Amino acid sequence: xxxxxxxxxxxxxxxxxxxxxxxxxxxxxxxxxxxxxxxxxxxxxxxxxxxxxxxxxxxxxxxxxxxxxxxxxxxxxxxxxxxxxxxxxxxxxxxxxxxxxxxxxxxxxxxxxxxxxxxxxxxxxxxxxxxxxxxxxxxxxxxxxxxxxxxxxxxxxxxxxxxxx
Amino acid sequence: xxxxxxxxxxxxxxxxxxxxxxxxxxxxxxxxxxxxxxxxxxxxxxxxxxxxxxxxxxxxxxxxxxxxxxxxxxxxxxxxxxxxxxxxxxxxxxxxxxxxxxxxxxxxxxxxxxxxxxxxxxxxxxxxxxxxxxxxxxxxxxxxxxxxxxxxxxxxxxxxxxxxxxxxxxxxxxxxxxxxxxxxxxxxxxxxxxxxxxxxxxxxxxxxxxxxxxxxxxxxxxxxxxxxxxxxxxxxxxxxxxxxxxxxxxxxxxxxxxxxxxxxxxxxxxxxxxxxxxxxxxxxxxxxxxxxxxxxxxxxxxx
Numbered sequence: 293x294x295x296x297x298x299x300x301x302x303x304x305x306x307x308x309x310x311x312x313x314x315x316x317x318x319x320x321x322x323x324x325x326x327x328x329x330x331x332x333x334x335x336x337x338x339x340x341x342x343x344x345x346x347x348x349x350x351x352x353x354x355x356x357x358x359x360x361x362x363x364x365x366x367x368x369x370x371x372x373x374x375x376x377x378x379x380x381x382x383x384x385x386x387x388x389x390x391x392x393x394x395x396x397x398x399x400x401x402x403x404x405x406x407x408x409x410x411x412x413x414x415x416x417x418x419x420x421x422x423x424x425x426x427x428x429x430x431x432x433x434x435x436x437x438x439x440x441x442x443x444x445x446x447x448x449x450x451x452x453x454x455x456x457x
Numbered sequence: 458x459x460x461x462x463x464x465x466x467x468x469x470x471x472x473x474x475x476x477x478x479x480x481x482x483x484x485x486x487x488x489x490x491x492x493x494x495x496x497x498x499x500x501x502x503x504x505x506x507x508x509x510x511x512x513x514x515x516x517x518x519x520x521x522x523x524x525x526x527x528x529x530x531x532x533x534x535x536x537x538x539x540x541x542x543x544x545x546x547x548x549x550x551x552x553x554x555x556x557x558x559x560x561x562x563x564x565x566x567x568x569x570x571x572x573x574x575x576x577x578x579x580x581x582x583x584x585x586x587x588x589x590x591x592x593x594x595x596x597x598x599x600x601x602x603x604x605x606x607x608x609x610x611x612x613x614x615x616x617x618x619x620x621x622x623x624x625x626x627x628x629x630x631x632x633x634x635x636x637x638x639x640x641x642x643x644x645x646x647x648x649x650x651x652x653x654x655x656x657x658x659x660x661x662x663x664x665x666x667x668x669x670x671x672x673x674x675x676x677x678x679x680x681x682x683x684x685x686x687x688x689x690x691x692x693x694x695x696x697x698x699x700x701x702x703x704x705x706x707x708x709x710x711x712x713x714x715x716x717x718x719x720x721x722x723x724x725x726x727x728x729x730x731x732x733x734x735x736x737x738x739x740x741x742x743x744x745x746x747x748x749x750x751x752x753x754x755x756x757x758x759x760x
Binding site: 332 | 460461462463464465467468484487488490491494495496497498499500501503505508509511512515516
């Protein structure tokens with residue numbers, strides 16, 4: 293049967309979710325070390341309770357554990373993100389354009405760090421990890437509508453910050 | 458425009474009419490730019506395989522927590538531990554040596570597994586292994602004892618001052634502070650003292666006082682006198698006579714102006730203290746005072 297206690301099932305859950313658990317905690321708190329710890333902690337807990345957690349619930353179980361681990365415990369640090377290397381097309385752009393791009397990215401970085409933690413996490417899970425609103429809602433344990441609200445507010449304040457409104 | 462239209466637009470959930478309206482707004486270009494650039498964002502590196510290996514290592518350490526033991530297995534473990542403890546202590550207690558001792562003014566007779574007999578004088582102790590008796594007739598002695606050894610294997614009496622080895626005979630061993638005496642009444646006894654071996658035929662004694670081997674008189678009887686409730690001495694320093702008196706009556710002896718190196722020859726009763734005190738004081742020209750458990754011997758006033 294499909295049981296989380298089975299090595300294969302557990303291993304596939306790990307492969308499919310560990311990176312997102314890591315990112316999820318990183319977007320919240322901006323601390324890579326804590327994010328690594330959260331992955332270990334969450335999966336050890338899942339293994340210990342493998343007989344009580346059905347595979348379909350494993351995902352939300354992981355995020356709940358990871359989230360609870362740092363609830364009110366650590367102070368959020370600056371989230372530092374990278375940008376994909378510019379494609380060839382972009383590299384032929386004029387120095388002026390490249391400079392503008394660089395400035396834009398700096399503004400975006402600052403704006404992201406100014407966002408409330410839940411808006412930033414929702415925005416980045418969608419933009420970087422390609423998570424649908426429904427998936428994020430499951431991870432955060434809230435309704436899809438709440439996630440849409442966070443996303444809307446995130447876009448609004450990012451644009452305002454960047455455009456200096 | 459509907460609620461949360463920016464989120465809907467990003468996920469492509471806006472209707473055509475709404476999208477057209479949004480495109481007309483001045484902020485539209487900014488949102489398109491934001492959408493494009495945020496698509497190139499990347500999270501920090503995360504090595505899934507490495508993290509999985511780390512987790513596997515942690516899980517191994519914590520494995521006992523995870524696997525719940527069958528309760529009966531747990532019970533078996535405890536039972537096994539108790540069984541080992543019980544067997545261990547059984548063998549330990551069994552291998553412990555038998556030990557018999559006498560108090561002051563006390564005497565006891567012991568019959569060994571091979572019917573050898575030991576009479577233990579006051580304030581003495583013997584130790585032997587009952588379990589190994591058949592192969593190893595070895596007795597440790599502190600104090601004084603008379604042995605009637607049944608014929609058989611070598612019989613050894615170990616003391617702090619020397620070892621006595623016999624095959625089958627009757628002999629007395631006295632091992633007191635500064636005093637060691639072996640008297641053979643029957644057969645042949647071998648005494649090893651300070652690495653020197655002495656063969657002792659029946660009717661002979663071997664005596665060491667304060668580390669010095671002394672000539673001694675031959676025994677007059679077939680048994681040591683103390684077996685018959687008397688203590689006999691032949692040219693023995695007074696010091697050891699008084700120590701014997703203390704042991705036989707459980708009293709404390711003090712002296713005043715008395716030379717304890719004087720040699721004493723005589724016998725005292727082990728049952729009648731007043732008789733014993735007279736037996737010692739008269740030939741040595743001493744007086745004595747008895748108060749409770751204390752005896753004071755003092756020199757007779759010269760007339």
